[in-house]
Amino acid sequence: MEKSYRLKSLGVTLITLCFGLFFLNAQSDFKTYQGTVIDGVTEEAIELASLNVLKTNISTISNSEGAFTLKVPEAHLNSKLKIAYLGYNSYVIPLSELENDKAVIKLYKAVTALSPVSISAFKNAERLVRKIFEDKHHNVGTPSVFMTAFYRETIKRRNRNVSLTEAVVNILKEPNTSQQRDAIQLSKARKSTDYKRLDTVSVKLQGGPFSTIYMDIMKYPEYIFTDKSISGYQFSFDTPSVINNRSVYVVNFVPKSEKQPIKYLGKLYVDVESLALVSAHYTLDLSDQKQARNLLVKKKPRDVIVYPLEANYRVDYQQKGDQWYYSYSNLNLTFKVNKKRQLFNKVYTLASEMAVTDWEVNSEIKRIKNKDRLKPTVIITDAISGFSDPNFWGKYNLIEPNKSIESAIDKIRKNIKKQKKRENKNTANG
Template sequence: MEKSHTLKRCAITLISILFIAFSMHAQTGFTEYNGKVIDGRSNKILEAASLNINATNISTITNSEGEFTLKVPNNYSNSKVIISLLGYNSYVVPLSELSTTDNTIKLYMAVTELSAVSISAYKDAESLVRKVFDDKNKNLEEASVLMTAFYRETIKRRNRNVSLTEAIVNILKQPISSDQRDAIQLGKARKSTDYTRLDTVSVKLQGGPFSTVYIDIMKYPEYIFTDQSIGTYNFSFDNPSTINNRNVYVINFSPKNSFQDVNYIGKLFIDVESLALVSANYSLDLSNKSKTKNLMVRKKPRDIEVYPLEANYKVDYKENGNKWYYSYSNLSLKFKINKKRELFNKVYTLASEMAVTDWEVNVADKKIKNKDKLKPSVIITDAISGFSDPDFWGEYNLIEPDKSIESAIDKIRKNIEKQKKREIKNSSNGKA
């Protein structure tokens, strides 16, 4: 089935990646701002809040602990930064009012009211969703776009981090009208994996940076909503919300029946004025274990069965000049691996996210050479030393690592160093 195939494209794997050094958006000097974003009333940390330099495409997002690092070229020092999050009023502050460290930015929840006329303009929620996809060419850029993005992938076994991959990539985002797939070029990258705790033989999962790019359902609607598949879902209006101080429709969707090979449940956030998709949050329906068993697995031994426990997806878009652009996406997959004749199963969680930190419309029609294009069939080379270098990323914006990830990398690095010492010692004893 086509949908079963596309799910595998949106799932994950351990892959190989060609390492290519480049800098598409080199900067001569920058200032780094650090801090956190919280709810102004509850002081709750706010994850995935967007920080964008006004009148530019330079941006970053907060991590799961609400923390951010924003690197701004010095020629924009007189600019303002816009902080926004779905359901909150945006906040605008001049860079001159921020310190370089320990900033605390408060956002306040927005009260959204849409008149009955606004909703009654559409006879039902499904007709609104169909219009969003039918009229997407009106809201999306007609030219290709060159993007710089930060990619992160983490793997956990049970609750313990065992692998972290980070990379700066260039994306050549093809126009919505093009049949060409987006191209990815790898720049700086680093990876740390504790292979003693990661069973890489039992199962290999499909994915990498392409997994997050393919969640862009406006460019790749075939992965979830086609003219035919829209009819297999129930759509309903939820309470409206706000993003960037603009009203958005909130549409719930769920499968009409469980007979499809792949079903999703989630929410769509649609800008009231432009009818552009602002955000989508959805999950794979995993209630039928017999149907989803081994669904996301590309290759495995015969004595292994893989059961997906969770599969969650998110994609965000940003508006600039009356056009909307892919901005951020993430996925989180949780698997249980059963092996015959073994008493205990193994549970892995793989989280993958991509945040666009700068972009430009490709007016010069630049290309990524075929030899430089990333392929989903290769793996990022281990580069343990990068994690001990605070200046590894230079001027590139990235997602601030969670404290749990930072501590995990320290443990992984120490374990690998111990393993190498043991190997050297055993090798020396063998020669003796």
């Protein structure tokens, strides 16, 4: 009989250890563009550059190798594409100039110089951070919004992929002023887990897309910054930056006391003009291994100890008009599982990310029916058949897989072909 042990939600992360042996209107006609975003000087790949079709909400991001795939409905083929990344000048190019499937887009670092007025406006970094949350109703999108997003989750044991989950989801994003939580509907998904590689321990991300949507700290500030918790951090200004050709404050934060049970440190990127949060990059302080021991654990067997080794988080926002909307988030968690009477510890890395690829203001107050809503405790079940179809995603935009994920997908496809051959052979012999 299978037993499940859940690990405690730390901010937005919830894991399950199992000992034993898982809206928006469709567009039928579209064109696909592919390319790579690189630094114009070093020619190094730029990861997580945003690509947005102007005068629409259609977008995608580049992967860890700078590669992107963008699917654009025929009605917008005469549009322009805007490419932006933090610290770089944004770049606009007509889609017609991306005819080559191997287009290379070069971005160049911006030189930032804030005016004396901007610098003197906030001499106290903590006061700026408090202002962000106090006045968020001026900047953060207030209407209800329907979003389409692409979600990917990978689990590795050491350096080997052992589980891959991908999904397109519909999100009913409730206003930030509302007490209602966002609702998620699964539109299309595929998943494959190599249980042999997992041996006797199966690691799953419980909550799936919820693990990333709860990183929207403007909607869910309770996971990191509240009126009380802000006082527990030391804030300081770093060198300012630029995104979308707009000046950005960069604020560092570190915990004031080593005695805090949960300590984060990182950077906040704040638009100088609107004081809206543009991006947040932060990590969980795990320097005290004794204190961090079992920190993520909610429930586990007595003979198991979990040591978090690394926990990193990121959330990004996109501007539309004078409002800012959630656009991307990711988490990367590495931990060691030590089971008594086993000679070797097992090290796992879990990565989860979600990118909004299209959205519209919910002017008609559409809802997602209760029966269609994913639960925050969901674990997406295995559905490997989708990996055998290279056109599985159809019209949907996605985060282009990097070489590691491409290799995993190829391996899954080969295993499916082998399985089908065996089935056909058995049928013929039968």
